[in-house]
Amino acid sequence: DSGVTQTPKHLITATGQRVTLRCSPRSGDLSVYWYQQSLDQGLQFLIQYYNGEERAKGNILERFSAQQFPDLHSELNLSSLELGDSALYFCASSVGSNSYNEQFFGPGTRLTVL
Amino acid sequence: AQKITQTQPGMFVQEKEAVTLDCTYDTSDPSYGLFWYKQPSSGEMIFLIYQGSYDQQNATEGRYSLNFQKARKSANLVISASQLGDSAMYFCAMREVGGRRALTFGSGTRLQVQP
Numbered sequence: 753d754s755g756v757t758q759t760p761k762h763l764i765t766a767t768g769q770r771v772t773l774r775c776s777p778r779s780g781d782l783s784v785y786w787y788q789q790s791l792d793q794g795l796q797f798l799i800q801y802y803n804g805e806e807r808a809k810g811n812i813l814e815r816f817s818a819q820q821f822p823d824l825h826s827e828l829n830l831s832s833l834e835l836g837d838s839a840l841y842f843c844a845s846s847v848g849s850n851s852y853n854e855q856f857f858g859p860g861t862r863l864t865v866l
Numbered sequence: 867a868q869k870i871t872q873t874q875p876g877m878f879v880q881e882k883e884a885v886t887l888d889c890t891y892d893t894s895d896p897s898y899g900l901f902w903y904k905q906p907s908s909g910e911m912i913f914l915i916y917q918g919s920y921d922q923q924n925a926t927e928g929r930y931s932l933n934f935q936k937a938r939k940s941a942n943l944v945i946s947a948s949q950l951g952d953s954a955m956y957f958c959a960m961r962e963v964g965g966r967r968a969l970t971f972g973s974g975t976r977l978q979v980q981p
Contacts, residue, residue: 754910785968795957797968808968840909844969854901855969857911 755779756858758843764864770831773861777824777845783807784826785846785855786818790839801826802848830863838865869893870958872972879948879979886933887943887975889958897963900941902932905955905974914956917941948979 755778765771777784786798788811797810801820812818815833820826830837840860846853869892879885891900902914917925917932925932933942945952955976959969 754912787969794973795959795969795971797970800968810968842911844911854913854916856913857903859910862909 754856754858756781756843756845756856758841758858758861760861761859762862762864764866765833766866767833767835769833769865770829771833771863773828773830773841773843773863775826775828775843775845775858777826777843778856781845781847781856782824783846783848783853783855784820784824785844786812786826786828787842787844787857788839789842789860790836793839795842798828833865835865838863870960870970870972872958872975874975875973876976876978879945879977881950881979881981882947884944884946885948885977887945887956887958887977889941889943889972891939891941891958891960893939893960893962895962899961899963900932900934901959901961901969902930902941902943903957903959903971904952905957907954911957915943945977950979950981953977953979 757776782803785800789795798812800808818828842860843858844855846855871890898919900917904912915927915930917934929946931944955974957974958972
């Protein structure tokens with residue numbers, strides 16, 4: 753158990769809908785990262801927050817947004833869902849944002865868009 | 867731009883033998899970190915080992931060691947005394963200090979340990 757929690761574990765929804773994925777980092781970790789793992793794109797970085805502020809953006813679509821709250825949990829919002837958004841979404845946390853800080857991953861949320 | 871290459875889509879190894887999973891990387895940043903993660907069929911990503919670009923010695927964590935050859939830009943994972951539970955996908959990843967600090971992952975290697 754990495755100490756990072758993600759809910760829900762599974763999510764099935766329809767095209768055009770909006771969903772929210774939630775992540776609680778390990779106790780004491782200030783950085784939260786979101787990644788998407790799909791069969792065709794592999795593991796891709798979406799966005800990073802550090803202590804409530806957006807720190808870096810990766811290949812995140814405009815239909816997607818995220819935020820980190822004062823209690824450091826984070827939410828990833830996916831809207832106008834398409835079939836291609838079906839993927840495993842990971843949240844990871846680290847104590848800081850330096851290159852030597854290993855990231856600990858949550859169990860993931862498997863999103864299926866029908 | 868950084869890039870991680872894992873050239874072995876799949877590998878087989880006999881139980882109790884050692885296996886090396888290859889990883890090469892490309893970066894212009896002199897300061898970076900290299901990571902290996904294991905993803906079993908259940909889906910979670912498990913951190914295995916870390917190597918910093920300025921570390922003089924190869925990292926080791928139990929049965930895992932990282933064969934770091936900086937001039938060749940390679941960071942191969944060595945698993946000694948393979949166990950059936952080692953069957954999983956293995957991902958090599960890198961973070962740069964100067965740029966975006968998220969992980970960039972390779973395409974992974976599926977390791978199957980045979981009894």
